Amino acid sequence: MEKVLSGMRPTGKLHIGHYFGALKNWVKLQEQYECFYFVADWHALTTSYENPEDINTFRKELILDWLSVGIDPEKSTLFVQSKNLYHAELFVLLSMITPVAWLERCPSYKEIKMEMKDRDLNNLGFLSYPLLQTVDIILYSAKYVPVGVDQIPHIEISREIVRRFHYLYDCEIFVEPEGLLTEVPKLLGTDGRKMSKSYGNTIMLSEDLKSVEKKVMTMITDTNRKRRSDPGNPDVCPVFDYHKVFSTEDEKQEIIFGCKNAKIGCVDCKKILLKHLFEFLTPIQEKRKEYEKIIGDIDDFIKDGQERANTIAGEIMEKVRRVMKI
Incomplete structure (x- = not known):
């Protein structure tokens, strides 16, 4: 069975954007492929190196969110990046053959630096993020990596590094990964900006429903619609x-007609959305609470997955050392 690998940085609890952007697809993929899902705590250090104490706390929160939406440790291999030192070893070895220019040309390198101007990202770890990402993928012979269109350049760098290694050492050890494109629905934050924890405009998967209600009822709508009698533009x-994500087709058509013809107010529209949000979040939160009761040490809970991941990576590293004569 072909393998799929993906990971998330432990930077806090997950929101509904994470679910529709990645987790919903992860749940589906574990029924079709051999899946490896990991906590990318070393990656978190590239931008959160000043507050590393938060990473361990968020690691457990991250996995609890995964479990609550249907990621199954019996079907998928769950593990923590930093608990497998083979990632560090292969990273060092591949850094010897990876041109700096390949890393600098990655579009997200400049984009994230511009986006996070409040942090000093002039460090080697941030620059070499795509190289560590490559290691994460190829250590498990993953054929597919679920990504959005904007992450395709990362996968192409991984493919180039694999080809360069095979050429230099006259071998075929690694699988060249491919991006598994996923459609991500447009979900802005509650203030109309990009959904981000730093903006405080998210709806968390584990958020209290009263808090969710307050956020939804104060959400920005069509700014041209000043009064209930003004026609609006759902677009x-x-x-x-x-509503495009949560409501039925009939409801969406009714909302479009009602909004454009001032037959429905923004408050009524939000109440329909709230009903669906509660129906979506309630079972997720109930499942999360069940796991919170039974999970103490998160590392102990995913121990089997961690051991399996370490064993697979170790076998790959034996081959790498052999061809590199070390």
Whole structure:
């Protein structure tokens, strides 16, 4: 069975954007492929190196969120990046053959630096992020990596590094990974900006429902609709973007007609959305609470997955050392 690998940085609890952007697809993929899902705590250090104490706390929160939406440790291999030192070893070895220019040309390198101007990202770890990402993938012979279109350049760098290694050492050890494109629905934050924990405009998977209600009822709508009697435009309304994801087709058509003809108010529209949000979040939160009761040490809970991941990576590293004569 072909393998799929993906990971998330432990930077806090997950929101509904994470679910529709990645986790919903992860749950589906574990029924079709041999899946490896890991906590990318070393990756978190590239931008959160000043507050490393948060990473261990968020590691457990991250896995609890995964479990709550249906990631099954019996079907997928769950592990922590830093608990497998083979990642560090292969990273060092591949850094000897990876041109700096390949890393600098990665589009997200400049984009994230611009986006996070409040942090000093002029460090080697941030620059070499795509190289460590390559290691994460090829240590497990993953054929597919679920990504959005904007992450395709990362996968191409991984493919180039694999080809360069095979050429230099006249071998075929690694699998060249491919991006598994996923469609990500447009879900802005509750203030109309990009959904981000730093903006405080997210709806968390584990958030108290009263808090969710407050956020939804204060969401930005069509700014041209000043009064209940003014016709609106769902195409420019962030609330309707949520309806595209949560509401039925009949409801969406009714909302479009009602909004454009001032037959429905923004409050009524938000109440329909809230009903669906509660139906979506309630079973997730109930499942999370069940896991919180039975899981003490998260490392102990995923021990089998960690051991399996370490064994697979160790076998790959034996081959790497052999061809590199070390």
